[in-house]
Amino acid sequence: MSTSQTRHFRAEKFDFWSFFFSGLTGLATLFIVGILVVILLNILVNGWSGLSWHFVSTIPKKDFFDVHTTGVLPMIVGTAFRVIVMTIFVIPVGVITAIYLTEYASNTSLITRVIRAAVNNLAGVPSIVFGLFGLGFFINFVGKNMDRLLHNPSAVWGQPALIWASLTLAVMTLPVVIVATEESLKAIPPGLREASLALGATKLETILRIVLPQALPGIMTGGILAVSRAAGEVAPILFTGVAYYMASLPSHLSDQFMDLGYHVFVLSTQSPNIEQTRPILYATVLVLLMLTFALNIVAILIRARVRKKLRALG
């Protein structure tokens, strides 16, 4: 009682500012959390009723705006497929680049600085630009030339396809993986590397046996961030692989695919009757959220197992 009185007595003005700023920061936090809660609740409440086994397991007819017959199975498959293919490409390339930068390249050399600047700038490029890059490089250059070399009578690779969409996303998420891997490599004590080298290990043996196992949880964090970013992206796949409608599921890397994020865009802009389509729209958004969560949770569980194993160290 007496202390609070003294404090109050001594610094009324100071107290006001401290109250003001703690209130301000608190409000800002509340604002962010509030927005998230409103979005999630809105989606959950409005989307829940549209969610059914039929909805997630049906390949819809061309007219997918009909509430009773529509489904999102091809979009779920397409989105999951492209995220997984992306992960398969981005993790090795990102990890190898990070290993080169931290373990091999000299920090002061021009090449290293150029690569680092490129990586940082890559992270700042708008995603639609990646889409255009994918169209120009992967489809028109790589794909068309593959068709020519393989003597395909019609375009197989030189057109939008799942592989090109995945690769475009991989290029986009590369900086995330590189930076996360670099951080985890740098966090490994130099003493461990020295100990290994002093026992007659080569640099490569040291990296493979000591450095990488230790860095694995950090690398997986990079993978999780990349998956989270890529799952909801639409712009990079617009020109590179996504289809408005496909009658069947994608079965080949050269197939086009339907996508949850893009489908949300289609439902909200192409519908003949907005009011009638709204429940499908909400349910589709909910499915996209749940798929992203599911992919994340799988990755987080694997990482937790790796961490546990590293700690127990068998």
Add this chain to the structure above:
Amino acid sequence: MAEILIPKIAAQQTAAAAAPPAGVPFIEIEDVSLYYGASKALKNISVQLGEKLVTAFIGPSGCGKSTLLRCLNRMNDLIDNVRIDGAIKIGGHNIYTPDVDVIELRKRVGMVFQKSNPFPKSIYENVAYGLRLHGVKSKSDLDATVEQSLRQSALWDEVKDRLHSSALGLSGGQQQRLCIARAIAIKPEIILMDEPASALDPIATSRIEDLILDLKKDFTIVIVTHNMQQAARISDQTAFFYIGELVEFGPTSKIFTNPSQKRTEDYVTGRFG
């Protein structure tokens, strides 16, 4: 400080009388200079270290003793901008000629670091690491060598029941003995020790010192230390370095009781450093 040292030196001298302190020259350092960029960190050092002896490198911080130690297994190769002149011969072969296989060299010249650095693996895997690197696959060979190395480093009785638990659960002193076990598992001829006990408490330190005296039977040991009593207790030969120069080298008893250089005397008696 000199007074404290003398009784121990006396004991050392009787031990030294049995084996001549000079020994058979095994590591011959011939006119070695080392440059970090433009600055010369080691200045024309020539010294011969005897086989199966403990040689202590002493001197104030920054005098180049650790740098010279790291020349002996070419750990300095890892640092950019380092240039080394002169020759270092081990068993008569210059280890700085281009045809030398650094991997092979490091198998013959093991190293124990100042900060104990066990791998985040099990105790067993730590000791087996070097063996696996060099192609030992048989489980029975691995088991035997791991046990022998742990026994030799006086750690076996403390860890035999938990060989497969993490090495990071050991105390600092145990970790350092594990690092010694790891180094001797691949049967080097020389063990380099860079202030191996500087981060340990007195009891753990004395165990390491006992261990070094014991290992001397099988290995040639070069130890860098800041601890004057430690150098006096465990070494046969001592080299005193000062700002990149070898000031004096000789039998430990002589360096600590009757050095020929004024700077050596000042340092070992604690007047500077």
